[in-house]
Amino acid sequence: MSMKRQSQDDSKSRLDAGSSEDKRRRSLPSLSSVITEVMNMSKVQHFMEPVLEPLIRKVVKEEVELALRKYMTTIKRNCGKDVFACELRSLKLKFLDLISPPVFTGTRIEGEESSLKVALVDVLTGEVVCSGPESCAKVEIVVLEGDFDGDDGDNWTADEFKNNIVREREGKKPLLTGDAFLYLKEGIGWLSDISFTDNSSWTRSRKFRLGARIVDSFEGISVREAKTESFIVRDHRGELYKKHHPPSLSDEVWRLEKIGKDGAFHRRLSKERVNTVKDFLTLLYLDPTRLRNVSALHLSYIYKWT
Incomplete structure (x- = not known):
């Protein structure tokens, strides 16, 4: 009796094992199905990549900008309560007078009421800077093209200013004679004795401007250059026979x-x-x-x- 039961159990075990093996074989994908699946995934990637790439770029950009904002906020907080202490102080040079016309070569350049003056002014307050090392800065007077206005009104760049400086014609003397450098005193300087050696008829606008720029540099301070209105310079020989x-x-x-x-x-x-x-x-x-x-x-x- 026990022998018969054992035989039945062995038969059942073999049936169960065979059934499990069949299930395992059925669960394994065939080679053709694997190839089909890979091809389908490749197609999905091909269509999804153009959609996902800009989305990922946008997310990364937003995260980077957020991190930068947090970093800058931390820096400003570390600077103390006064946020502006961490920023550049903005100053500018400014001509205080209009040039008295007419202007002739060899004749001293004058303002309408007195000698031509240039001042160092605070951009925020509009007041003359009369203290500090910058109030005694060295200033250079240069000649500019008459049509120089800057790409954005008065907000020109240092390179734009430099590129519009007019040099003398070949074989001629420097355009300005006299003292083209001056020192500010309590933020104001005077053009004492300066004149043109050549007329303005050969330039693209047939006019000149005078410009002023700081020679020295000061840590934490930016100084924008100055320029006058445009004007014509005529030969003094014409004035002699006028x-x-x-x-x-x-x-x-x-x-x-x-x-x-x-x-x-x-x-x-x-x-x-x-x-x-x-x-x-x-x-x-x-x-x-x-x-x-x-x-x-x-x-x-x-x-x-x-």
């Missing part, structure tokens, strides 16, 4: 219209000791016939002075 309207009595007689300097008429008048406008009018009043003979001019020109 007629005066109206002429003064002390002017040389050739300042009158139709009397050329060192011309024939001018030489004849000089022989008659008619050297000034006053001499001319005196002779015209006392002896107009003699003046007509000397001048050989049309009577209407002589009589227009009577």
Whole structure:
């Protein structure tokens, strides 16, 4: 009896083992199904990559920016209650006067009311900086292109300012003569004796500007350059031969219209000791016939002075 039961148990065990082996074989994927699955995953990756990549980039960027903001906040807190103590102090140079026209070569450059002045000003308050080492800084005066305005109004860069500095023409003297450097005193400096050696007609705008920039550097301080309004510079030779309207009595007689300097008429008048406008009018009043003979001019020109 026991032998029969044992035989039945052995048969059942073999059936169970066979069934388990069949299940295991059925659970293993076939080679074709594995290949199909890999191909499907490759297709999914191909379509998902363009979608996931920018999404991942965006998430990473946001996380980096957040980390940077936290870092900067920590730094500012470590600087103390005054956040601005960690930032650059912003100053600027500023011309306090308009240039007095006309401007001629060889003639001292002046302001409209006095000598041309430049000041160091606080950008936030607009007040002149009259204390500290920067208030005694060394300043260089340069010549700028007349059309220089900067890409953003007055907010030009140091490179833009530098690139618009005008140098002398080949074979010519430096554009500025005199003292092109000055020292501020309590934040203000004066252009004492400076003039142009060349006219502005050869530049792209046919005009110049004066510029000012700090030579020294100061830790924790940024200083923006200054520039004047644009203006024309003419040759002084033209001024030497310019007629005066109206002429003064002390002017040389050739300042009158139709009397050329060192011309024939001018030489004849000089022989008659008619050297000034006053001499001319005196002779015209006392002896107009003699003046007509000397001048050989049309009577209407002589009589227009009577």
